[in-house]
Amino acid sequence: MGHLIRKNRDKLILTAGVLVIWWSLTTFLHGASKSEFVSLQRHMNSEVTSSRHVQGSSFDWSRVSFRYPPGSMTVIPMGNPSHTLPAIQAEFSSEGSLAMNLRERRRRKVKDTFTNDWGAYRKYAWMKDALKPLSMGYQDQFSGWAATLVDSLDSLWIMGLREEFDEAVDAVAGIDFGKSTSGRVNTFETNIRYLGGLMAAYDLSKRPVLLTKAVELGNLLYGAFNTENRMPVDFIDFDAAKRGEGLVVEGSVVSASPGTISLEFTRLSQLTGDPKYYDAISHVMDVFYEGQNKTQLPGLWPMMVSMSRQDVISGNQFTLAGCADSLYEYLPKTYALLGGHELKYEVMSIGFMEAAKKLLFRPMIPGGEDILMPSSGWVDENGRVYLDEETEHLACFLGGVYALGGKLFNRGEYVDIGSKLTLGCVYGYQSFPNGMMPERVNMVACKTMDGCKWDTQHFDEEKRKRPEYKEHLPLGFTTAKDPRYILRPETIESVFIMYRVTGSPKWQDLGWEMFTAIENGTKTELGTHAAVEDVTRASKPLPQSDYMESFWLAETLKYFYLLFSPPDIISLNEYVFNTEAHPFSRS
Template sequence: MGRALSPRFLVAILAFLLVVFYLWPSNKDTPPVIKITKSSFDWSTVQPYHDPSPLTKPPSGVPRRLPRIQYPFPKSSKRFSDTAQAARRDAVKQTFQRNWKSYRKFAWMKDELTPLTAGSKNTFGGWAATLVDSLDTLWIMDLRTEFWEAVEAVAKIDWAVTNETSCNMFETTIRHLGGLLAAYELSGAAVLLEKAVELGDMLYAGFDTPNRMPAFWLDFRKAKNGDLLADSHVASASPGSLSLEFTRLSQITGDPKYYDATSRITELLYGSQNATKLPGMWPTFFNMRDSDLTEHSSFTLGALADSLYEYLPKMYALLGGLDRKYESMFLTAADTIKKHMLYRPMTQTNEDILFSGNVDVGWEVTLNPEGQHLGCFTGGMFALAGRLFDREDHVETGGKLARGCAWAYQAFPTGIMPEIFSMVHCETLAGCEWDENRWRREVSKDSQGFISLPKGFRNARDPSYILRPEAIESVFLLYRITGLEEYQMAAWDMFMAIEQATHTEYGNAAISSVTTTGVPIQRDSMESFWLAETLKYFYLIFSPPDLISLDDWVFNTEAHPLRIPKP
């Protein structure tokens, strides 16, 4: 007959089991084995018609120790365990879940949900843009069940199956390639990297032109036959905003071809920066076919050019500070931007805020004080660069730009700023006194006597709101960089206003005008960046700061976090 176990031995066994229970990885953090369904055409087998050799490799060496970017939040700070912040974070998450549930039910594997009619549409090749774009948001919000279901679906995407004859290089890179890379870095799911490489090889074919400059549209037939050409008139943001994603793909895979492809654009930018009609900045449009970035005379930080500038400090960070060209290009551009493009609006209380306008160069440099919601990213850009390059004046400028966009939200009846607007501006950035008569004259001139605009605004040329993220992006970045709680307060006001104006039974919808005092007219449109960017930034600003720390991650222009190499 066996001997009975001693009480001490039983206690030891129980202790061991408890340790195993608490330390063993939970199922939600252990990647399931998901096999890839390979695309029906393998772009890696297409040999370049225009020889790219020798290939430029990413900078070698130990990454520099970058300056601290995030504010040194105390770990025991009450604000992160505060029930109010948790409630706000949960409110954002609930909005995301409502949208995701509808996408899953009505638009699964399509590019977008139509939030009024509970339907779907394809706008980016039919490769499930909202699904791919939302992967990292699912992970960040700890929606693991939904995340792994989405990964299973992504594993089956066939990049060769589309009703389109071409794809937009810029949009496919920032939404799909950026989304896959970020989700891979967060989760470690190998299938996501495999799909990213498949897509990267397809997009790499878009660089196979006589001068190795990318086409705006990747025409599949022309790319396979060697007939692809770069464009003679293309928005500067398109070739200028591919570098983060292609660089990170090279860093992860060790294949230099992706980095080489975009490094050629960097060299062209660097060599032409001071030869443009507004030295220090690049024009809104490029002639990539002739490798000429200097012939046009309009300049902006808004639509068509925006992320070209955004990627300069971010590339510096992603390369671990090993390529100082990005620092030089940003600081040179920033001087020109401050001198010619930023303006302080005339307001009733002389608010110390800034906006960015547009510039045309003829006999002289002319500022058009037209602002864009899209241009609201500039606050975060300046603040981030200010930390990276030890320029406190840029952090201060970034704060004024971010507060300007938050102020514009509060100015309109819906609590949301318009897509495109113009303001009466002061002659200098030092400010000016309110002049009621001047404002009325300029509003009348711009708006045919329509005076029901907030004071200080000349017009709202495009009064719509399409669920854009740029304002909350900068508010989030300024909060993480400065630690000022005013940005959290502004973010909550913005979120509540957006939710009230855009909420539908099935999701959230773009609205036709932010100027209405009644119920806004909604449009049957919900772009993928609503889930990929806007709600992600709202969620993160109410979350503990170690969740996607700015010292460890850099966001691409679609809010996909890419890991910064460390020394």
């Protein structure tokens, strides 16, 4: 039987290949559209793989009897079908041959880097969570469900690596979500990397196996809501979840954790027609919606929240970076995914972007460039906001989100803020000797957004207040508390979005400068790429860590690749990216 399946599949592949070649010639001779060619290619690829066997997980999560079942379902709002959102992408004019050749050379270089590191993962860490690029070993830290493989699926598809994609899809078909290498499953990471990766790859390729596995995993994650108040747990007790006996919601979690499920669960309900996923997350977002203007910094939520008490109000610590980042990121993105038919996401989006201005500052720097940096801060008993003037690389997503919000809500001011924030993070790259920005830095804030002249005496006074200050730091930086670069994507993410929103080629040039620095600075002796322990010093070789995060292939290199791709490839008018750079179709 297996022989017959392979034989029939070979015939289909041959037929598909002939048709694709024929269509390519037709395209060349008669000018048929690229979209028609891509459509045929996807159709034939889907036909080739539609008969692949899906190995069901050893446990059926859909059959768990919940101790705390949901009540009446909240369905996805549909609204007026004639309602359309504003275009996000700029209208691009046709490029000349010189510009096209330069762009394609850059794109090929990014692809070469990706295929090299994917090849290393395939050879040394296949079906494991992450590659160890120095020792060529592997590490399982996300339940052992091949995180890098699942996370990279849509990158393989977007880069046209069809054989590698087919092989990876075959491997995905055998992942067992009924077993875990850990007794506790991280809801946040499993949602953004695994569920997001499966659904995006399905949206792009229409391979049925991917949706089947996404539903399996979605049902596992749905178990996180089997709690007394129907709020999700941060970590799923794997065995208890199987028994359906009910889970206990943690007393305090970072706000990003419960706030970063809306996009994936909304898309899963859209794909399956099952409202339970959207229903589950809608109640969580109602809690955030109702508390948004009751916090000590109205419009923003505190860094830590309690889902057990449904308290998103208490606390005076606020941040736009790690612990809260993707909560804010998902507000305009979920609004877009829902076609603008759920107005609470518009209200929350504008509310957060207005309030977040209080956590932005213009740094005092020698050249006086007009840039902005995101900060964290706290609020005193009189409501006064104090900034710590610290920027995390994780906060560099914010420029892109302001740009998206500016287009979605017709607010040009937000696009301008997004541009200055993105340039601020790019400045962070350009300032350090290896062209890479550290994880965490401090700078000196100007008193107003209008800027300030460089003042050496004032800088000296401020740096003396920072025990972490080192004399070798570039002027303008009072600390690099965490000097690492761990292959993070947030800055290139914003650069990519700014390019697609404005159409200005300056963003491509800035991105290429970043890519060259990262590619050179993180390359190992074995040709792979690894996190760097300290990017603040010029000494070579740079100290490296034996670890390659899955987001290097899933996010960082994907955003670089798309920056140098034709703008109709994964258009922002047609797709919305989750926080792990997985594109979900908006149609």
